[in-house]
């Protein structure tokens with residue numbers, strides 16, 4: 080798939096703008112704070128209905144304006160699909176696909192499949208489990224509508240269970256309501272665990288090969304799904320932890336506490352890896368994600384690279400650029416020297432200045 084056009088109206092620092100993309104590599108370059116990442120963010124919004132940087136939709140509206148409107152056309156197997164997103168200041172968001180308003184967000188998920196790669200992603204191994212769960216969730220929500228559904232339901236039930244835990248003072252006060260929430264939590268939670276297991280199993284196969292290549296065969300990387308709870312033991316663990324959960328007013332058992340472990344030559348690099356090892360493993364993870372998505376959707380996703388090349392050494396830059404063959408890629412950067420050095424075939428080059436995008440010839 081590839082994005083044909085993106086138009087922005089009162090989006091962040093853009094008053095109005097239309098960008099026509101090439102099917103290959105597109106580079107948006109410019110000084111800091113000109114609006115390069117804002118373009119990637121708007122694309123990400125069209126794919127997932129939210130920003131990758133903020134949970135507040137209001138921030139996306141140009142200061143002083145009442146609403147923003149983002150339009151995107153994606154071509155999939157020779158068919159154009161139009162995505163329209165309107166966000167108003169009162170937080171009302173309207174999404175339409177081919178001019179027809181959608182009722183449920185899962186109608187949007189997967190229509191435009193994006194993979195975003197920014198310098199923060201290079202910290203995926205070093206950072207906490209929350210970021211690693213986020214990585215899994217973002218990908219699986221785009222790949223699998225049912226995963227998205229179960230995740231949403233799971234978090235709704237979790238919130239209700241936590242409210243109940245907060246409102247009771249002791250174990251004796253708890254009534255049957257908890258077992259209703261527990262059954263629902265387990266039902267949705269098991270689906271999430273199953274799907275994460277399959278996803279990480281497939282990803283593990285791919286990452287082993289990629290990481291072996293990047294490290295020149297010196298490092299063997301293995302990814303292990305660290306489940307917080309097994310499917311069989313879910314109910315028992317919930318009741319075992321109930322007293323403690325009442326004390327803290329929150330649920331301590333379930334896939335919302337899952338993590339992934341990364342072993343290099345048998346050593347857990349989250350704790351014992353060098354920074355270089357952690358960053359290389361994070362690069363392998365993102366590259367594996369691209370490969371896995373291509374295998375699963377039988378199409379190419381759109382890759383968004385937010386100023387990430389300058390963070391990598393020459394060898395890793397080359398490896399990343401080599402992966403970009405046949406994938407539409409939209410890159411932001413402050414200078415294009417690295418791309419020239421790596422002999423990247425640039426489809427379209429844009430200069431971004433103060434909320435204006437200009438084709439650079």
Ligand SMILES: Nc1ncnc2c1ncn2[C@@H]1O[C@H](COP(=O)(O)OP(=O)(O)OP(=O)(O)O)[C@@H](O)[C@H]1O
Nearest residue numbers: 091092111112113114115116117138139140141142
């Ligand atoms: N809601 C908004 N209304 C108006 N301007 C905004 C809004 N939100 C952000 N901006 C402006 O957008 C600019 C930042 O854009 P962006 O994050 O895309 O920068 P960038 O070009 O990617 O820079 P860098 O290279 O530093 O990452 C800043 O000038 C900021 O003031």
